[in-house]
Amino acid sequence: MKKGYKVTDVDRQKKIGVAAENLEELIEKSCKKLGVNANCCDYRLCVAEDGTAVTDDEYLATLPPQTLLVLLKNEEKMVTDFDYYYNMIRSTKREFIDSGRAAQEFLSTDIREKFKVFQRYIAAADDARTMLSERAQDPDWFQGLEPSEKSKEHSMSKRVKERMRGYYYKTKSALQASDLYVHSKNGLGKKLIDQFLTDLRTLLESNKYNESYFNRKADEDMRLCKNTGLFECGGLWNEAKCTYEGDHVINPYRSREERIIFQTWNLDHRIELSRSIIPKILQAISQIMSGTLSCIHCSKQVSVGGIVADRYYLQIFTRENLKLVHIVCHNKSKHSAESDIYTVCKKCIRSQRIECN
Structure with a gap:
C-alpha cells in the first residue's frame, strides 16, 4: 500500500509530494519529480527533522504519512531542520536577535556562543503561551509539524519515539552488517541476531518507546523535564551535573524557535552504543554460537544458553545509560565506561527478566 511523503532537496528550494510503497520507488520518484538527471543509486533519503538516514523499507514504514525527507547525493552533507531554520533566522531575521553592532558580533562568534546568545534571546521572550x-x-508553536500532532505533549512524545527508533535502527544496521551475521556458519549467527533484534524491539514497543521522557504531563519519575516543560542539561557523560549551571536550560514548550533548538540537545549514551554496547552484543552471540558462555546469574560456564536482551535494552534506550545534554556537553571522544557480555544459562533464563522503566 502506497504512503505519501514530502521530499525536498538539500537547499529546500522545492518541496514535492510522493506516494510510494518502498524506499526504492520513493527515491526513484523523488529524483524524477525534483528533476535529477542521474542514477538513483547515487542518492539517499534522510529525515529532515533530525537527519536520520532512511536505509530500508522497514524503517520507512515506521515514518508517519507526510514526513518531510531530504534527497541527497551520496557525497552531499545533510542539513537538518534546525540547521536550515537557524541559518534562515541568522540571514533574514536579524531584527529578532538584535541590530547593528550587536548583530554583527552575534554572527562572528563561534557556535557555542551563538547558542548561548540565542537561548538568552528566547528565554527573555514572552512566556505567556x-x-x-x-x-x-x-498555532505558531506547531508550524511545520504534522496536522495529527494536536498537543505539545503529543508532539514532544513523538520526538522521543523518533530518537528511540533511530537507536534501534542504528543497532540493527550494525549487527546485520557484521561478519557474524553475513558469514556465519549454517546461518546460526543470522538467526541469533535476528531473534535478539526481535526481543529488543518487543521491549521497546511494550514500553511505548519511552515516549514519556519529553512529556511534561507524564509522571514525575518518568519524564526528564519539570512540569512546565523546562529541561536542564545533565552535563558531560562522566560528570554528576552540568558545569554551566543555569546556562544550559531550555523549554521547547515555550516557542517554535526553542522547540527547533531542542533538536540539538542529545540523549547521550554514557556507555557508548557503537564503541561498546554493540561489540559486546556481538561477543555475547559469538559465545553462544561457540558453546562457551558464562551465566551472569549463577556464574556457571555452560554450553547452552541465551543473551539477556533486557540488559542491552536498558543501556540503549533508558535513563539508566542515557543523559540529556546540551550540545556543548556532548563529548564525542571515547568514553571509558564499558558494557558487558550478558549471557545466561538455560536454567536461569526465565529468572533474568528485568523491569524496564
Whole structure:
C-alpha cells in the first residue's frame, strides 16, 4: 500500500509530494519529480527533522504519512531542520536577535556562543503561551509539524519515539552488517541476531518507546523535564551535573524557535552504543554460537544458553545509560565506561527478566 511523503532537496528550494510503497520507488520518484538527471543509486533519503538516514523499507514504514525527507547525493552533507531554520533566522531575521553592532558580533562568534546568545534571546521572550497545550491555543508553536500532532505533549512524545527508533535502527544496521551475521556458519549467527533484534524491539514497543521522557504531563519519575516543560542539561557523560549551571536550560514548550533548538540537545549514551554496547552484543552471540558462555546469574560456564536482551535494552534506550545534554556537553571522544557480555544459562533464563522503566 502506497504512503505519501514530502521530499525536498538539500537547499529546500522545492518541496514535492510522493506516494510510494518502498524506499526504492520513493527515491526513484523523488529524483524524477525534483528533476535529477542521474542514477538513483547515487542518492539517499534522510529525515529532515533530525537527519536520520532512511536505509530500508522497514524503517520507512515506521515514518508517519507526510514526513518531510531530504534527497541527497551520496557525497552531499545533510542539513537538518534546525540547521536550515537557524541559518534562515541568522540571514533574514536579524531584527529578532538584535541590530547593528550587536548583530554583527552575534554572527562572528563561534557556535557555542551563538547558542548561548540565542537561548538568552528566547528565554527573555514572552512566556505567556508556555503552559498552553493544544494546537488551537498556540498555532505558531506547531508550524511545520504534522496536522495529527494536536498537543505539545503529543508532539514532544513523538520526538522521543523518533530518537528511540533511530537507536534501534542504528543497532540493527550494525549487527546485520557484521561478519557474524553475513558469514556465519549454517546461518546460526543470522538467526541469533535476528531473534535478539526481535526481543529488543518487543521491549521497546511494550514500553511505548519511552515516549514519556519529553512529556511534561507524564509522571514525575518518568519524564526528564519539570512540569512546565523546562529541561536542564545533565552535563558531560562522566560528570554528576552540568558545569554551566543555569546556562544550559531550555523549554521547547515555550516557542517554535526553542522547540527547533531542542533538536540539538542529545540523549547521550554514557556507555557508548557503537564503541561498546554493540561489540559486546556481538561477543555475547559469538559465545553462544561457540558453546562457551558464562551465566551472569549463577556464574556457571555452560554450553547452552541465551543473551539477556533486557540488559542491552536498558543501556540503549533508558535513563539508566542515557543523559540529556546540551550540545556543548556532548563529548564525542571515547568514553571509558564499558558494557558487558550478558549471557545466561538455560536454567536461569526465565529468572533474568528485568523491569524496564
